[in-house]
Amino acid sequence: MANSESADISQLDKTFDRAADHLQSLASQLDSGQLLGFYGLYKQATVGPCDTPRPSWYQTQAKHKWEAWKALGDMGKEVAMGSYIRAVGKLDPTWEKDARLGSQAWVTVSRLPNTDVELRDIDKTLLDWVKDGDEEKVRDIIARDRKSINVSDDSGMLPIHWASDRGYMPTIKCLVENGAEVNARDNEGQTALHYAASCGHAEVVKYLLSVGAQCVKDNDGMTPKDVADEQIAALL
CATH class of the missing domain: 1.25.40.20 (Ankyrin repeat-containing domain)
Incomplete structure (x- = not known):
């Protein structure tokens, strides 16, 4: 069971990395709010919950980035990765058509219900x-x-x-x-x-x-x- 879970996490990491790479080709199509959303999820997925001091409020860009990350609270890294992957999929549903993903990876992502940053x-x-x-x-x-x-x-x-x-x-x-x-x-x-x-x-x-x-x-x-x-x- 432990080995299976490790494999799932490893595959999720790889899918996340591919999604992050693909986002670079879509960045020019996104508005500032979308970019901040992806920034927050990326930081949460790679670093974890925000634990850095809030930037000086007159540092506008840095402040907005910090707020996007801080707003995710204690969201887990795997959950953040899943949300990031799904968000990229919404922007470009065909982005992963050529990716060689194992079935377990799909199960891992699908088991992250109701974790999108976008609220109902x-x-x-x-x-x-x-x-x-x-x-x-x-x-x-x-x-x-x-x-x-x-x-x-x-x-x-x-x-x-x-x-x-x-x-x-x-x-x-x-x-x-x-x-x-x-x-x-x-x-x-x-x-x-x-x-x-x-x-x-x-x-x-x-x-x-x-x-x-x-x-x-x-x-x-x-x-x-x-x-x-x-x-x-x-x-x-």
Whole structure:
């Protein structure tokens, strides 16, 4: 039994490596969200759960990569490999038609149910819909549960932080109109204005300022203006 399990894992490793190699040919077709999803799964599969310190929040690209990895929590390496392989298969169903995979490898992958990073709609929270930029779903959830506006993730990020980070103006307006605190801080002392400024979302910065956002310092003593480019800094 032990030898059989080892063989399954070895075959899964090989399939995963082939999937990772194939993804390189598809990378130009993917948006940033998809690339981050694959990055998180790859790190989880090769390293394990994220155990590195969160990058400085003004390191935008590094911060997004860290968040994609950290969001997978304690997902096991084999589960992450299976999810990665299936995700590549969704992008290109024919990618492995010429691969010589043993039957046990197929069994191993098929025994990883419900582990895709993509959540079912029924399981999504307000934070998930905000990240998706789905204003209709955001309004629907708020109408049923206004308290969800103040529910944060493990980093202390509220829906308004995530919407500002992604630059989703309609969602931001929806949140503010329904009572979201524009100067709310996450665990690092950062506000929605910090995120919008660091990501270069000029229209979001203008809007947040118009509804009372303040240029306060975070836990490291940095204001939104300190981490903005020249165009955004001029607005602040």
